Amino acid sequence: MKLPGQDAIARQADEHFVTYKVKLPRKLVEHPFRQVAKRLSIALLVLVVTAVIVYADHDGYTDNSDGSVDLLDSFYYATVTLSTTGYGDITPVSDAARLTNIFVITPLRVLFLIILVGTTLEALTERTREEWRLNRWRSALRDHTVVVGFGTKGRSAIQTVCATGLRKDQVVVVDPSGKAIEAATAHGYAGVVGDATRSDVLNRAEAYRAKQIIIATQRDDTAVLVTLTARQLNRGAKIVVAVREEENAPLLKQSGADAVITSASAAGRLLGLSVLSPAAGMVMEDLISQGSGLDLVERPVIKAEVGKHPREMDDLVVSVLRGHRVLGYDDPAVGGLELADRLITIVRATPATHVAPDARPLPRD
The missing domain is CATH 3.40.50.720 (NAD(P)-binding Rossmann-like Domain)
Structure with missing residues (x-):
């Protein structure tokens, strides 16, 4: 059919x-453009810091073209140095300038490369990492x-x-x-x-x-x-x-x-019930709203409850699940509770309601 x-x-x-x-x-929910902009900002900051350091000690550098190093030359030197191009037209000649290159500018160069290479590697390995996460999720x-x-x-x-x-x-x-x-x-x-x-x-x-x-x-x-x-x-x-x-x-x-x-x-039955009795409709709405007010909970029978009648229970028992049958609390077939039975009870919604062993809520509409 x-x-x-x-x-x-x-x-x-x-x-x-x-x-x-x-x-x-x-x-982590962050837009990719925001991540790239953040890394570019850091890279530009590293470039500016390097240029300022060079210009602060511009007397320790020499330019093959005119011998002096101005602010533009400082930015030029910072750019070619951080990018590892190194044309050699501007070089440090004083001991202070060479020590600064060793202990300050070299770490800045490494940081600059990490930022650029890291952005590229992240873009290239994104799919690999997603596949790894997906495989781990499936296996678990x-x-x-x-x-x-x-x-x-x-x-x-x-x-x-x-x-x-x-x-x-x-x-x-x-x-x-x-x-x-x-x-x-x-x-x-x-x-x-x-x-x-x-x-x-x-x-x-x-x-x-x-x-x-x-x-x-x-x-x-x-x-x-x-x-x-x-x-x-x-x-x-x-x-x-x-x-x-x-x-x-x-x-x-x-x-x-x-x-x-x-x-x-x-929904229609709930509407009709609310018309006949608004209070009864409120109670039913409360019962089908898990975690507040009153809750319907299905739980197993414990050993101390075996042989008791549902009316003798501390909980308000609505029905008894025995095998594939659902018996009302007043059904003569229930008799005494058995260890294999499960109870459908109405309980006050508290944190303890949700941690009872082997207890679960009833399906909601």
Whole structure:
């Protein structure tokens, strides 16, 4: 079956997507022209200092043309000396001038050459250093989170998972927009510019080694294709997908998604709840905002809690995860808690909430 818009997506990829590029976050954000201007300023300062030193002791120098050294001759001598040209028409003749050349002008010459050569070498080795950084990043990347789409939903999802302790270097953003990836790298995330429906793009994001994949594309048909590709590359990753229309959720499930969040219907239900009870709407908004007020947290059962009923717990237990079933706290099938169970609880958002062992937040809309 051919999905709606699949041909358009393929044509767009063939026409506009020529290369795939991985961008790593930079610690130093300085414009190249600014760096060159700064180094040129230092080089000119070295030149001026050298000319002033020569002119201050111009009696110790001789010029083959007229015998005397003026200010112009001093700048001329500084230029040919620092550039190691050395025509020999102006030479130091006094002991003081020769000592100055040895202990002052020679170090300035070395500094001048370092500035010029350093700028050239940096330009020539930039690509090599980027390749080295990229290879080191790939070799160290394991059990990371891949986020497809850096729009409003994608950014909110990243903020939520990072609020629970996930490091920024464990997040890789995939988006076809170069500007979106630049925004992601500015926030400290690695980024891949490209169409995530293509397996080679997801491979560049190391999706086959990812622990979880969040798909937050703008179109539902694109989300289906990305889910199919991601599941083919990684059978064990947890894939969470956001779609606009609820009727597309079963198709995403069949494509390999572990959880499907219907953004349009979820927002509509929250609106309806807020109309019926503004206070209840505020509580729900608080629950889906990680790190403030109340948080929904999934955590394992500890040994001291085995055999207890969910109502006997200190935490406010909402549901019990037993195997692949989600049981309500008042479900008779729950009985006593088992060591293999996991609890979905409502807790007060504090720093301690995010450091509990093996605890993680629930997927947000």
